[in-house]
Amino acid sequence: MEWNVMVSCKHVSDHADPLLDGELGLWESLKLRLHLALCVGCRRFVKQLRKTRDLIRYSTRTEAEDPPEAMVDQLFARAGVPGEDPRS
Amino acid sequence: MTAPRDDEGQLVRALAGGDRSAFSVLYRRYNAPMVRLATAILRNRASAEEVAQDAWVSILKNIARFEERASFSAWAFTILTNAARSRARRDGRSVSFEDGGDGNALADAFDGTGHWKDMPALWEEVTPERLVAGKNLLDHVTAAIDRLPESQRAVMILRGQQGLEAAEVCEMLGISEGNLRVLLHRARVAVRTELEALLR
Numbered sequence: 001m002e003w004n005v006m007v008s009c010k011h012v013s014d015h016a017d018p019l020l021d022g023e024l025g026l027w028e029s030l031k032l033r034l035h036l037a038l039c040v041g042c043r044r045f046v047k048q049l050r051k052t053r054d055l056i057r058y059s060t061r062t063e064a065e066d067p068p069e070a071m072v073d074q075l076f077a078r079a080g081v082p083g084e085d086p087r088s
Numbered sequence: 089m090t091a092p093r094d095d096e097g098q099l100v101r102a103l104a105g106g107d108r109s110a111f112s113v114l115y116r117r118y119n120a121p122m123v124r125l126a127t128a129i130l131r132n133r134a135s136a137e138e139v140a141q142d143a144w145v146s147i148l149k150n151i152a153r154f155e156e157r158a159s160f161s162a163w164a165f166t167i168l169t170n171a172a173r174s175r176a177r178r179d180g181r182s183v184s185f186e187d188g189g190d191g192n193a194l195a196d197a198f199d200g201t202g203h204w205k206d207m208p209a210l211w212e213e214v215t216p217e218r219l220v221a222g223k224n225l226l227d228h229v230t231a232a233i234d235r236l237p238e239s240q241r242a243v244m245i246l247r248g249q250q251g252l253e254a255a256e257v258c259e260m261l262g263i264s265e266g267n268l269r270v271l272l273h274r275a276r277v278a279v280r281t282e283l284e285a286l287l288r
Contacts, residue, residue: 008202017273044208052280058216059229060249064116079148
C-alpha cells in the first residue's frame with residue numbers, strides 16, 4: 001500500500017468531481033482535503049466546479065415551453081385518449 | 089430511484105385520468121430536455137422533435153400502467169431514449185455511448201509537475217441571473233452543454249440536469265458506472281472551462 005499523501009493539482013482536478021459527489025474513499029478523500037488546505041488554486045477550482053454543477057442543475061428551469069393547444073389535441077388523439085379539457 | 093418532484097405523483101395520477109392541464113405541466117417540465125437528449129442521439133433537431141412527440145404519445149398511451157416504482161422522469165426519458173435509438177437504427181445508424189470520454193478541457197492547464205499554470209479565477213459574483221455577453225449565465229451553460237460530444241451531452245442532461253440516479257442513466261444509455269463518471273467529469277470540466285473563459 002502506498003502512503004504518499006502528497007498529490008498534484010492535476011490529481012485533485014481529476015478527482016474533484018467524485019469528491020463533490022461524496023463518492024471518494026476515505027483515504028483518497030483525506031489526501032485531497034490535505035492538498036486543498038494548502039493550495040489556493042485547487043480550492044478555487046473545486047469551488048468553480050461546485051458552482052458549475054449547481055448552475056447546470058438550475059439551467060433546465062429556463063427552457064420551459066408551453067405546448068400549443070392544437071399540438072396537445074393531436075397528441076391526445078394519436079394516443080387515443082379522450083382528455084379532459086379544462087376549458088370545457 | 090430518483091426522488092420525484094413533490095407534485096409529480098399527483099400530476100401523473102391526474103394525467104392517467106386524462107387531465108390536459110397535468111399534461112401541459114409535465115410537457116413544460118420535460119419536453120425541452122427530451123428534445124435535446126434526442127438531438128444528442130440522432131444528431132438532427134427535426135428528427136429529435138418528431139421522436140419526442142412520439143414519446144409523448146407513448147407516455148399518454150401507457151400512463152395508466154405506469155407504476156411509481158421509478159420516477160416519472162426516469163420512465164419518460166427511458167421511453168424517449170428507446171424511441172430515439174429505434175429511429176437511429178431505422179436511419180441505418182448505430183448508437184453507442186461507451187466512448188466519448190475524450191476531449192479533456194484541462195489538458196493544457198498544468199505544468200510538467202502537475203501544478204496549475206494559471207491560477208483558477210475566484211468566482212465571487214457568479215449567479216444564475218448574471219449577464220455576460222448579453223445573455224444570462226444559465227443560457228451560456230445550456231449552450232455549452234449543447235456543444236459537448238454526444239455521449240457527454242446525454243449523460244449531462246440525464247444525470248447533471250435531470251438528476252436521475254447513476255444506475256438509471258447507465259441502464260438507459262447502456263454504459264458502465266465507471267464510464268458514466270468519466271463522461272460526467274469531462275462534461276462538467278468542459279462547461280466550467282467555457283464559463284471560466286467567459287468570466288475572465
